[in-house]
Amino acid sequence: MATINFGGVLEEVVTREEFPMEKAREVLKNEVIAVIGYGVQGPGQALNLKDNGFNVIVGQRKNSKTWDKAVADGWVPGETLFDIEEAAAKGTIIQFLLSDAGQITLWPTLKQHLTPGKALYFSHGFGITYKEQTGIIPPADVDVILVAPKGSGTSLRRLFLAGQGLNSSYAIFQDATGRAKERVVALGIGVGSGYLFETDFKKEVFSDLTGERGSLMGCIQGIFAAQYETLRRNGHSPSEAFNETVEELTQSLMPLVAENGMDWMYANCSTTAQRGALDWWKKFKDATQPVFDELYASVAAGKEAARSIASNSTPDYREKLNEELKELRESEMWQAGAAVRKLRPNA
Ligand SMILES: NC(=O)c1ccc[n+]([C@@H]2O[C@H](COP(=O)([O-])OP(=O)(O)OC[C@H]3O[C@@H](n4cnc5c(N)ncnc54)[C@H](O)[C@@H]3O)[C@@H](O)[C@H]2O)c1
Ligand SMILES: CC(C)(O)[C@@H](O)C(=O)O
Ligand SMILES: [Mg+2]
Numbered sequence: 001m002a003t004i005n006f007g008g009v010l011e012e013v014v015t016r017e018e019f020p021m022e023k024a025r026e027v028l029k030n031e032v033i034a035v036i037g038y039g040v041q042g043p044g045q046a047l048n049l050k051d052n053g054f055n056v057i058v059g060q061r062k063n064s065k066t067w068d069k070a071v072a073d074g075w076v077p078g079e080t081l082f083d084i085e086e087a088a089a090k091g092t093i094i095q096f097l098l099s100d101a102g103q104i105t106l107w108p109t110l111k112q113h114l115t116p117g118k119a120l121y122f123s124h125g126f127g128i129t130y131k132e133q134t135g136i137i138p139p140a141d142v143d144v145i146l147v148a149p150k151g152s153g154t155s156l157r158r159l160f161l162a163g164q165g166l167n168s169s170y171a172i173f174q175d176a177t178g179r180a181k182e183r184v185v186a187l188g189i190g191v192g193s194g195y196l197f198e199t200d201f202k203k204e205v206f207s208d209l210t211g212e213r214g215s216l217m218g219c220i221q222g223i224f225a226a227q228y229e230t231l232r233r234n235g236h237s238p239s240e241a242f243n244e245t246v247e248e249l250t251q252s253l254m255p256l257v258a259e260n261g262m263d264w265m266y267a268n269c270s271t272t273a274q275r276g277a278l279d280w281w282k283k284f285k286d287a288t289q290p291v292f293d294e295l296y297a298s299v300a301a302g303k304e305a306a307r308s309i310a311s312n313s314t315p316d317y318r319e320k321l322n323e324e325l326k327e328l329r330e331s332e333m334w335q336a337g338a339a340v341r342k343l344r345p346n347a
């Protein structure tokens, strides 16, 4: 563990220097890692583990699109690809990577395969933290661990293929074997994490649900839509409104923030822009703070979990989500975006 100062607060971080891939392979050399579910995280984690030299199998529903995707990705039926129950029976570490709602349906089946000494692995604190709603209560004689990549499974795989990594949170809920720590850290390194930040299941799910509903996904779309509408109402063309709301942010300014922070990005803009941004950011913070507080309270009360479980458990949940995504895609702002993307000089 390295002690690192985060803005004045000291935290322990696991690094690849102290826990290299060789050590991770040694720790897991006798394990069969069964990745259950092949949606977004499933492929990223399973393929990274396989390419890193771990013993991995995939469990997926037969006769499904994702089964075919797994075959196309190189998993071999009967050798490294099985139906869910068979994979769960074979695995000594079970990576439960169905959707959070799907985990509830599968739980009664899966728990029968959690024999003593196995490890149950999650990439989200959801199932365990909201146990009153999910019914996911593991037996006492298995390890219960978490590695949650802080980003999309798609990015986890892309960054791995680019020779980089994506940082993850890790947590131990239950250490039945005395090996939970080495297992979880080895898995974190194996799935392609760069650094591993310690947390617990509850903190992981509360922060993750807040982040994706907030600044990462929900809030960002809301702010884009509001600014775009203001510009359009005042007679600006769709291309001008989109460029000034989204394109410049993703193409020019966010890479500067990612590289060296907000003040660095500001410093690379005009003093006119700096004056305005420094004046206005606090107004935006004050306007949105009550919404963030409401959001966190809803997460902590289990209301976001209830909403997600109810809506993602209906037989047509995927079609319903796709309908709403289509509405977003077909809005003028994102249609303008599609046209703007085609005009990127490097495209
Ligand atoms: N998507 C991400 O990049 C991401 C990032 C970090 C953590 N996570 C967490 O990782 C886990 C997996 O997320 P995901 O986005 O990969 O999941 P997903 O929504 O893509 O679903 C994964 C698989 O579950 C299957 N599934 C859903 N309901 C099922 C059911 N009733 N029976 C059998 N299979 C069913 C789906 O067909 C799919 O193949 C979740 O706990 C999620 O919160 C996801
Ligand atoms: C990729 C995210 C948003 O970080 C993850 O939390 C998810 O739920 O997909
Ligand atoms: Mg999430």
Ligand SMILES: [Mg+2]
Pocket (backbone or CB within 6 Å): 149, 150, 151, 208, 211, 212
């Ligand atoms: Mg997340």
